[in-house]
């Protein structure tokens with residue numbers, strides 16, 4: 189989760205005019221929301237990844253081991269990928 193207060197310090201926005209801070213806070217709240225929205229990809233025992241947004245993907249086993257290896261965001265809905273490999277599902 190993005191810590192707005194910490195980011196303000198880190199990026200030097202602390203102490204800047206109120207108008208700037210307002211814009212900064214707005215951008216940060218949008219980033220926070222985007223960060224919290226995830227698309228969960230679950231792997232089946234056949235190695236097919238079913239996405240939360242309703243797609244199925246199969247990966248070349250030599251290229252990527254899990255969806256987030258090849259890209260951070262879902263190619264269908266654009267949300268951040270949270271992958272749940274098959275072995276993890278088994279232990280739940």
Ligand SMILES: [Zn+2]
Pocket residue numbers: 227239240241242262263264265266267
């Ligand atoms: Zn998706």
